[in-house]
Amino acid sequence: METLPVLLLSKPNNMNTLSINNLNLTYKNGFQAIQNISLEIGNGMFGLLGPNGAGKSSLMKTIVGLQKPTSGNIIFNGVDIAKDPNYIKQNLGFLPQDFGVYPKISAYDLLEHIAILKGIKNSTERKNQIISLLEKVNLSDFRNKEVHTFSGGMRQRFGVAQALLGNPKIIIVDEPTAGLDPEERNRFNSLLNDISKEVIVILSTHLVEDVRNLCSQMAIINKGKLLKKGKPNDLIAELNQKIWSKSINKTELDHYHSTYQIISQQLIERELYITTFSNEKPKDFIPVNPLLEHVYFHSLTQKI
Ligand SMILES: Nc1ncnc2c1ncn2[C@@H]1O[C@H](COP(=O)(O)OP(=O)(O)OP(=O)(O)O)[C@@H](O)[C@H]1O
Ligand SMILES: [Mg+2]
Known part of the structure; x- marks a missing residue:
């Protein structure tokens, strides 16, 4: 029997997959925020669309491991995140909806601090990554400015820079353009588009236009349930x-x-x-x- 060349059998290392299987999440007060959601997500931008209270943040926080599902599982590149939480953590960039407190330290120093937390041990490597990310998000000129003085748009771009530290394979951004003016929103969206080629980017939003412009795959959720999933063009053609x-x-x-x-x-x-x-x-x-x-x-x- 002929054997296939190994290259054909092995998965290219820049392919990523996230499988969400029959996921349920009930909060301590008994509220069922996620009800039996299943999704398959690959490289590129995936739009998670839903109105306020739909369960978008609940789903994202569960994917990044901030809260455990009540049932169901999440498999990232073949690894069950409940069994090995470190694998997804090491390959993850997360921009939460509420980034929280902005300390009175410079953008550079805060990125340095986060890089250390992310386990980038080599100081030259840390420095190189921080300089190139500040460049990428257009904040080089503000590297020594304290982050709490940044405008909303600058904070979001800073948020992207911190999410990209450590070259993650999966990037999760929760309502990143809320509160940005149209110019900042465009700039932010094109930044996301540039980084999404070889990684998974999950974008949660209630802005249909952002999903239309950016995402090759999408899902609509409401009241914790999955209503639709597919390619935007296919879902439009159904109508x-x-x-x-x-x-x-x-x-x-x-x-x-x-x-x-x-x-x-x-x-x-x-x-x-x-x-x-x-x-x-x-x-x-x-x-x-x-x-x-x-x-x-x-x-x-x-x-x-
Ligand atoms: N810790 C919690 N305990 C109980 N209920 C919660 C908790 N967090 C969220 N919820 C509820 O779960 C539902 C979904 O909330 P979630 O924040 O996931 O929605 P969302 O789609 O992100 O909304 P938004 O667009 O406003 O950010 C809401 O009804 C919310 O009140
Ligand atoms: Mg939310």
């Missing part, structure tokens, strides 16, 4: 010829809500438009090209 719109008077709103499955209502130049999901064209509605917003709002209106 082809199923989204309809109509301009109405405000007084007719109740009538339309009771007659149609309204997925959103929106003011456009002071006109009120309603959008509905239907397999057939509703009378007097016009067809609309589906967008990721429609996928999102349609999923949220599904009974769960």
